[in-house]
Amino acid sequence: xxxxxxxxxxxxxxxxxxxxxxxxxxxxxxxxxxxxxxxxxxxxxxxxxxxxxxxxxxxxxxxxxxxxxxxxxxxxxxxxxxxxxxxxx
Amino acid sequence: xxxxxxxxxxxxxxxxxxxxxxxxxxxxxxxxxxxxxxxxxxxxxxxxxxxxxxxxxxxxxxxxxxxxxxxxxxxxxxxxxxxxxxxxxxxxxxxxxxxxxxxxxxxxxxxxxxxxxxxxxxxxxxxxxxxxxxxxxxxxxxxxxxxxxxxxxxxxxxxxxxxxxxxxxxxxxxxxxxxxxxxxxxxxxxxxxxxxxxxxxxxxxxxxxxxxxxxxxxxxxxxxxxxxxxxxxxxxxxxxxxxxxxxxxxxxxxxxxxxxxxxxxxxxxxxxxxxxxxxxxxxxxxxxxxxxxxxxxxxxxxxxxxxxxxxxxxxxxxxxxxxxxxxxxxxxxxxxxxxxxxxxxxxxxxxxxxxxxxxxxxxxxxxxxxxxxxxxxxxxxxxxxxxxxxxxxxxxxxxxxxxxxxxxxxxxxxxxxxxxxxxxxxxxxxxxxxxxxxxxxxxxxxxxxxxx
Numbered sequence: 001x002x003x004x005x006x007x008x009x010x011x012x013x014x015x016x017x018x019x020x021x022x023x024x025x026x027x028x029x030x031x032x033x034x035x036x037x038x039x040x041x042x043x044x045x046x047x048x049x050x051x052x053x054x055x056x057x058x059x060x061x062x063x064x065x066x067x068x069x070x071x072x073x074x075x076x077x078x079x080x081x082x083x084x085x086x087x088x089x
Numbered sequence: 090x091x092x093x094x095x096x097x098x099x100x101x102x103x104x105x106x107x108x109x110x111x112x113x114x115x116x117x118x119x120x121x122x123x124x125x126x127x128x129x130x131x132x133x134x135x136x137x138x139x140x141x142x143x144x145x146x147x148x149x150x151x152x153x154x155x156x157x158x159x160x161x162x163x164x165x166x167x168x169x170x171x172x173x174x175x176x177x178x179x180x181x182x183x184x185x186x187x188x189x190x191x192x193x194x195x196x197x198x199x200x201x202x203x204x205x206x207x208x209x210x211x212x213x214x215x216x217x218x219x220x221x222x223x224x225x226x227x228x229x230x231x232x233x234x235x236x237x238x239x240x241x242x243x244x245x246x247x248x249x250x251x252x253x254x255x256x257x258x259x260x261x262x263x264x265x266x267x268x269x270x271x272x273x274x275x276x277x278x279x280x281x282x283x284x285x286x287x288x289x290x291x292x293x294x295x296x297x298x299x300x301x302x303x304x305x306x307x308x309x310x311x312x313x314x315x316x317x318x319x320x321x322x323x324x325x326x327x328x329x330x331x332x333x334x335x336x337x338x339x340x341x342x343x344x345x346x347x348x349x350x351x352x353x354x355x356x357x358x359x360x361x362x363x364x365x366x367x368x369x370x371x372x373x374x375x376x377x378x379x380x381x382x383x384x385x386x387x388x389x390x391x392x393x394x395x396x397x398x399x400x401x402x403x404x405x406x407x408x409x410x411x412x413x414x415x416x417x418x419x420x421x422x423x424x425x426x427x428x429x430x431x432x433x434x435x436x437x438x439x440x441x442x443x444x445x446x447x448x449x450x451x452x453x454x455x456x457x458x459x460x461x462x463x464x465x466x467x468x469x470x471x472x473x474x475x476x477x478x479x480x481x482x483x484x485x486x487x488x489x490x491x492x493x494x495x496x497x498x499x500x501x502x503x504x505x506x507x508x509x510x511x512x513x514x515x516x517x518x519x520x521x522x523x524x525x526x527x528x529x530x531x532x533x534x535x536x537x538x539x540x541x
Contacts, residue, residue, distance in 0.1 A: 004091060008100065047091065058154050076157050079155045082099065082156040082158065082342060085344065086341045086345075087091070
């Protein structure tokens with residue numbers, strides 16, 4: 001099962017490092033990363049494998065959400081199927 | 090890998106444009122609860138609902154987290170209570186309303202619909218008793234919603250029921266006078282009522298439905314409004330295309346949630362209702378969609394055409410996205426629940442006559458309209474009759490949910506709070522319909538050849 005982590009907000013040093021660290025903490029494997037920076041606006045999406053995750057989905061979600069709040073970013077974790085069903089026929 | 094722009098678009102729809110799943114509604118048949126013993130009937134109803142919907146709220150919460158999309162309401166619709174409790178008297182029905190309320194509280198849902206009757210051709214003793222019980226039932230509960238079908242294209246219009254519903258609305262408004270006559274917000278009069286509608290106050294679990302079923306109502310007027318704005322100036326063909334594509338995406342999310350909920354709850358999936366349901370929140374308004382199309386204010390000349398196109402394009406996009414579409418499916422125009430409609434009504438751009446015209450081309454009817462508290466029952470019945478006639482003749486669902494706000498008049502407004510919003514009291518025609526409504530009987534079913 002895969003989930004998509006989206007990180008949106010103002011760019012600063014170490015965003016990817018922090019998010020990756022949090023993923024590792026929960027034994028969540030990062031499969032792919034795409035990011036773009038438009039002016040100061042940072043947008044990153046990460047495809048992560050949550051099959052072997054050691055905590056509940058909700059706990060992981062909250063951990064990343066809290067990390068986002070502390071850094072002034074909007075971080076969401078959503079199951080990849082919502083994007084697949086919405087954007088692919 | 091999923092495309093970054095697609096991901097950002099979805100996140101933006103949820104975060105900025107109020108995309109949500111408006112409701113997961115579980116339909117529950119109560120036919121197997123029927124009993125000639127009141128107490129036994131009550132117990133069986135309570136047990137059936139609490140057992141069937143035990144995991145509804147927790148499942149919805151789980152899906153909300155998993156997919157990151159808000160699921161605003163969790164609801165239950167049941168077999169019309171007049172059928173289940175056909176032998177009850179008025180007080181017996183009020184007791185059933187209380188049973189529905191306690192069952193709703195037990196499972197933690199927001200609303201329970203189905204406290205209603207189908208009287209398009211005539212009322213059984215049970216149906217008449219249920220209708221009599223509505224004011225007390227709605228005044229003494231908070232989650233129970235009532236819907237009465239008074240007409241159909243096949244049966245014509247039951248004008249006795251139309252006349253009675255005007256009186257019932259007045260009485261309900263009076264009994265809930267301390268709360269802005271809010272009882273009337275839970276009461277809706279239908280023509281051609283759909284049997285699988287997940288939206289309140291009109292949700293029922295029809296007689297041709299399975300034992301239990303999951304129906305999902307999507308929303309997203311904000312998403313459509315933004316898409317139109319982003320597209321900028323374009324012709325109507327292109328505009329219709331933008332709406333269709335957006336409706337497709339919105340519906341796909343509903344389809345995913347419905348499918349997952351059905352699997353988790355081990356309950357068959359019924360339909361997706363493709364409605365654009367506004368809320369009073371800024372950026373969640375159907376009126377704004379029409380205004381983004383180029384109308385200075387919702388309600389001005391051109392509004393009916395704009396709404397007709399919107400409604401049709403939403404259906405075309407949605408049908409492609411879902412395997413089963415049903416319910417009301419289209420754009421809702423509840424005045425008090427739509428920030429743009431409220432504003433237009435306050436400015437005098439939108440009046441009840443225009444709203445009536447708009448209902449001829451969209452999915453519901455005169456919805457959440459506050460009218461003066463001293464409006465006579467026969468005038469309310471006249472409004473109901475007009476709206477119902479539009480549905481019957483055009484072979485579509487129409488409905489009326491009016492709030493004759495006790496003690497208030499034109500120029501004042503009423504606050505319902507939450508999703509129900511607030512509304513200015515609308516001016517009505519001051520001439521009487523009394524002699525017309527007094528006639529009673531039935532308006533015959535329309536002919537459907539020689540259409541003009």
